Amino acid sequence: MAGGAMAEGVMAGTDGATNEVVPLHTPRIVDEAPGKDALAAGAKGCILGGLAPARSDGPAATRHGHVATSKRGAPMTMGLKLSMWTSFFIELSPEDCLEELAQAGWSHTELSDEHSLALLERGDPATVGKAFRRVADDLGVAVTQGHLWLVVDMAPADEAKRRQVVDRLKQWLDLYLAIGIRAAVLHPGGGEHTDPEARLATQLRTLGELSAHLSGSDLSICLENCSSGDALKPILAQADPTHVGVCLDTGHLNLTDEDQAAFIHSCGPRLRALHLAENDTSGDQHNMPYARRGCVPWPAIAQALADVGYAGLLNFEVPGENGCPIPVRRLKLAYLKALGGWIFSGATATP
Numbered sequence: 001m002a003g004g005a006m007a008e009g010v011m012a013g014t015d016g017a018t019n020e021v022v023p024l025h026t027p028r029i030v031d032e033a034p035g036k037d038a039l040a041a042g043a044k045g046c047i048l049g050g051l052a053p054a055r056s057d058g059p060a061a062t063r064h065g066h067v068a069t070s071k072r073g074a075p076m077t078m079g080l081k082l083s084m085w086t087s088f089f090i091e092l093s094p095e096d097c098l099e100e101l102a103q104a105g106w107s108h109t110e111l112s113d114e115h116s117l118a119l120l121e122r123g124d125p126a127t128v129g130k131a132f133r134r135v136a137d138d139l140g141v142a143v144t145q146g147h148l149w150l151v152v153d154m155a156p157a158d159e160a161k162r163r164q165v166v167d168r169l170k171q172w173l174d175l176y177l178a179i180g181i182r183a184a185v186l187h188p189g190g191g192e193h194t195d196p197e198a199r200l201a202t203q204l205r206t207l208g209e210l211s212a213h214l215s216g217s218d219l220s221i222c223l224e225n226c227s228s229g230d231a232l233k234p235i236l237a238q239a240d241p242t243h244v245g246v247c248l249d250t251g252h253l254n255l256t257d258e259d260q261a262a263f264i265h266s267c268g269p270r271l272r273a274l275h276l277a278e279n280d281t282s283g284d285q286h287n288m289p290y291a292r293r294g295c296v297p298w299p300a301i302a303q304a305l306a307d308v309g310y311a312g313l314l315n316f317e318v319p320g321e322n323g324c325p326i327p328v329r330r331l332k333l334a335y336l337k338a339l340g341g342w343i344f345s346g347a348t349a350t351p
Helices: 003-008 038-045 058-063 096-101 112-121 125-139 159-179 195-214 231-239 250-254 262-269 298-306 326-344
Strands: 012-013 019-023 082-084 108-111 142-147 184-185 220-224 245-251 273-274 312-314
Touching: 012 125, 012 231, 038 231, 038 312, 058 231, 058 312, 082 125, 082 195, 082 326, 096 108, 096 262, 096 326, 108 112, 112 125, 112 142, 112 159, 112 273, 142 159, 142 298, 159 184, 159 195, 184 245, 184 273, 195 220, 231 245, 231 262, 245 262, 250 262, 250 298, 262 273, 262 298
Parallel strands: 082 108, 082 312, 108 142, 142 184, 184 220, 220 245, 245 273, 273 312
Antiparallel strands: 012 019
16 A cells, blocks of 8 residues: 555544544554464355354353344344455555455455545546456455545535545545445544534535536435534534444544444434444554453444444444454454344344
8 A cells, every 4th residue: 555545544533522523543563464364264154155044052142131123022133244345454455455355255345544545546436446356356345335535534624625525525526436335434624723613504405516517416424423412513513424324433432421322313314324343441442342441332323223224334443453464364354254243133022
């Protein structure tokens, strides 16, 4: 990956009070050790094609609180589309990352900010996007979610700067349209504003222009809760629901006192993307579920997603897990595939 892309793509978040972008993680680059572990290859049969088989551990799952059913108590039949964001292999090219995921049996992915930047550096977004789509199709990996420009403030106070940002984001969206992405994650921005009304007006102006650019397509801009989910509600109340939805970041929401299931229910059909990540509330750690004393309420999240009929990717965004050699990450992929199926797959309802 080009050095410039790496510099622009450092993981960042937004301050809950001001929506100001602040850095979260700088991924470590490590050398790949040779060879693949047999366990990673064997994991291909765990949840083939992103669809989990019905769980047969009903009593055990019930004891641990991990049975997700519909509101009426019927077995949940939500088709699982387990996904790993591409920067799990951040040091690889976008194409090589897809190959790693395909070999591990993952058939869905979110194109990361870093890999999006790498593609945009190659030239015309539409041409590059179509070529990348062909590679993805050949490998059997559906790239249907992407993370727009990570560190951008989409709603700066200066109007000339805002116009430049909109023009640049349109290039990102053109790339995503060519690839076939349907959910484009974006941070709400607005950190330069001291007046909440001015911030909201600027956010809505930018979203309106981007929505107009997407007219006639099935691509949605999914606003990510960079901390509070409630902070998104004023934007969602006025933004075009056709092209503006929500991305729930479970780790970010876990750093607030807001309820994950209640937020999912409040979003309903506008919840179109997920960043699944874990932390212990001491910081935005972006770990895998249940790791390192994490306390994200995964059973409640799984149930709420079933309740609202969520049909998007169950996408892991876990930069806390990619600072190790590639062979170790392959083992983590195998584990996460099984773990994701255990958390989210349907099971027989308890009497």
